Amino acid sequence: MASISPLERHAFLLRRLHSLTGIAPIGLFLVSHLLTNSSIVWGLMDSRKAVHGHGGVATFQHEVDFIHSIPFLLIIEVFGLWLPIAFHAALGVYYARSGKANTARYAYQSNWRYRLQRISGYVGILFIFYHVATLRWGWTFLVPGGATWSGEAAASTMALALQGAETGITGAGLAVSIAYMLGVSLLVFHFANGLWTAAITWGVTVSAPAQRRWGFVCAGIGAGMMLMAWSAVIGFATLDVKEARGTEQSLQTGHTPGPQIAETLPQLMPAAASGGH
Amino acid sequence: MTSTHTQAHASAAARKAAANRVNAKPGRKVFVRILRCDGPGQPSRWETFSVTIERGANVISCLQQIAANPITSDGTRSTPVVWDSGCLEEVCGACTMVINGKVRQSCSCLIDDHAPTEGDTITLEPMSKFPVVRDLWVDRSRLFHNLKRVKAWVPIDGTYALGPGPSESAESQEQRYVMSTCMSCGCCLEACPQFNVEPDPAAWDTAFVGAHALNQARLFNQHETGRRMKGERLDALMGTGGVNDCGNAQNCVKVCPKLIPLTESIAVIGRATTIHAFARWFSGK
Ligand code: SF4
Ligand code: SF4
Ligand code: FES
Numbered sequence: 001m002a003s004i005s006p007l008e009r010h011a012f013l014l015r016r017l018h019s020l021t022g023i024a025p026i027g028l029f030l031v032s033h034l035l036t037n038s039s040i041v042w043g044l045m046d047s048r049k050a051v052h053g054h055g056g057v058a059t060f061q062h063e064v065d066f067i068h069s070i071p072f073l074l075i076i077e078v079f080g081l082w083l084p085i086a087f088h089a090a091l092g093v094y095y096a097r098s099g100k101a102n103t104a105r106y107a108y109q110s111n112w113r114y115r116l117q118r119i120s121g122y123v124g125i126l127f128i129f130y131h132v133a134t135l136r137w138g139w140t141f142l143v144p145g146g147a148t149w150s151g152e153a154a155a156s157t158m159a160l161a162l163q164g165a166e167t168g169i170t171g172a173g174l175a176v177s178i179a180y181m182l183g184v185s186l187l188v189f190h191f192a193n194g195l196w197t198a199a200i201t202w203g204v205t206v207s208a209p210a211q212r213r214w215g216f217v218c219a220g221i222g223a224g225m226m227l228m229a230w231s232a233v234i235g236f237a238t239l240d241v242k243e244a245r246g247t248e249q250s251l252q253t254g255h256t257p258g259p260q261i262a263e264t265l266p267q268l269m270p271a272a273a274s275g276g277h
Numbered sequence: 278m279t280s281t282h283t284q285a286h287a288s289a290a291a292r293k294a295a296a297n298r299v300n301a302k303p304g305r306k307v308f309v310r311i312l313r314c315d316g317p318g319q320p321s322r323w324e325t326f327s328v329t330i331e332r333g334a335n336v337i338s339c340l341q342q343i344a345a346n347p348i349t350s351d352g353t354r355s356t357p358v359v360w361d362s363g364c365l366e367e368v369c370g371a372c373t374m375v376i377n378g379k380v381r382q383s384c385s386c387l388i389d390d391h392a393p394t395e396g397d398t399i400t401l402e403p404m405s406k407f408p409v410v411r412d413l414w415v416d417r418s419r420l421f422h423n424l425k426r427v428k429a430w431v432p433i434d435g436t437y438a439l440g441p442g443p444s445e446s447a448e449s450q451e452q453r454y455v456m457s458t459c460m461s462c463g464c465c466l467e468a469c470p471q472f473n474v475e476p477d478p479a480a481w482d483t484a485f486v487g488a489h490a491l492n493q494a495r496l497f498n499q500h501e502t503g504r505r506m507k508g509e510r511l512d513a514l515m516g517t518g519g520v521n522d523c524g525n526a527q528n529c530v531k532v533c534p535k536l537i538p539l540t541e542s543i544a545v546i547g548r549a550t551t552i553h554a555f556a557r558w559f560s561g562k
Contacts, residue, residue: 100473105468111527114525
């Protein structure tokens with residue numbers, strides 16, 4: 001046999017690492033990231049946060065502050081996130097090139113998912129790059145209206161980056177918001193479908209009924225994540241930037257959580273206060 | 278307990294075919310459109326022939342009519358169409374071709390099911406994943422080469438008698454029976470998006486083995502004597518072109534004429550390689 005490339009020598013290890021990195025850390029991060037970002041909607045249900053104005057804005061700020069309080073954040077980001085994503089993406093493109101989609105002739109649902117898994121991978125790479133470059137690395141020339149995302153005013157600057165102007169969504173802002181909607185939806189699909197195929201790859205689900213059952217579980221996980229993803233994008237794309245800024249200012253000034261919340265709690269949550277047991 | 282997908286798919290197609298069969302009138306004329314090619318490396322061209330359909334006609338009987346009278350529907354004299362076949366009862370796999378866009382055996386393909394009305398057209402193409410020998414006849418050497426890659430046999434050759442082999446449980450026999458019905462037809466490879474044309478035989482060893490080989494590896498890994506080579510089979514399937522090259526499109530299981538639970542076999546090999554890799558990591562060399 002002629003010379004073997006390292007890619008071939010470690011074929012099995014690389015394939016399984018590719019599968020593994022898709023679930024952890026990348027998939028787990030995606031879940032937590034969507035949970036954080038959809039707090040712009042589910043935060044509205046937290047009445048304690050509403051004392052500062054918009055409950056979603058306050059909750060999202062709280063979540064962002066927590067993440068920024070994690071020590072060695074940059075190191076975690078680089079080694080726990082960016083490198084695994086780069087690895088998964090590079091190998092994914094390399095692997096995807098060995099296939100030739102044939103959904104035109106064999107239009108089975110599983111064959112469509114095979115094809116969509118590859119399309120969502122390609123689009124996902126572009127989307128993640130845009131997302132990180134504009135919001136994390138500050139490539140503001142790619143942002144409509146040129147907004148810079150700031151951890152101190154997390155929700156208002158995020159809304160600005162999606163909407164393009166303080167006065168409401170612009171044409172360019174709409175385009176970016178739609179691109180976000182598409183990007184996150186494809187990534188959620190990629191993760192949920194990847195979770196389904198990983199179980200076959202590793203040999204966890206073997207029989208056809210087992211694969212079907214796990215398919216329903218993955219679809220459920222995907223639907224839940226889709227809900228979070230859409231709430232996040234729609235939440236920020238429709239957020240009133242000025243109101244969000246007001247809430248953020250209220251959080252920065254005179255914000256001492258403990259007693260203040262204790263005082264306001266009974267008025268805001270009469271049911272909870274009176275119905276204690 | 279085989280694939281429920283396969284059965285659901287088969288019954289949907291079967292229902293349509295049965296409905297067509299009721300309406301089909303014998304003596305009607307049907308067009309047979311064929312993708313022809315004079316030999317390896319030659320360009321392909323379409324030719325259409327008009328054929329009178331008798332009751333129970335199948336694709337092969339139409340090809341025989343065309344061979345006897347190779348005049349195209351526009352009156353031009355052509356050459357007899359070449360195809361491969363053997364058993365004529367869907368057990369040898371030789372007559373596999375792409376009929377109306379889907380891969381299947383031509384001997385068991387009834388014209389009534391697919392072209393029930395006067396003037397209907399039925400389209401025949403050679404399989405696209407194997408080199409064409411001539412017209413509808415392809416060279417499936419790579420399929421057999423890939424069975425060698427996974428050592429799809431039982432090791433009994435030697436210089437002395439080995440005595441009777443170990444007995445096999447009825448349950449295992451039942452499981453393995455359906456796997457053993459593979460006729461090496463190539464349908465699963467033709468429909469697989471991960472199994473693609475590889476003209477250079479030197480590259481066959483690192484290109485995807487295909488669902489049929491993965492299923493045969495499972496068949497022989499589970500055989501009481503065949504399992505002695507399980508490690509070698511798994512080593513081969515852990516490399517480039519092995520089980521990990523499957524992209525889980527699951528077309529293979531839907532087109533397999535023998536209803537072999539191919540995706541189950543793929544997952545069994547996936548599990549076996551996972552275990553094999555850990556075993557090798559902790560206790561191997
Ligand atoms: S499941 Fe794997 S072997 Fe079967 S068609 Fe899909 S990619 Fe090919
Ligand atoms: S596994 Fe099925 S489709 Fe594939 S070669 Fe065997 S019989 Fe044909
Ligand atoms: S001739 Fe043997 S399967 Fe058709």
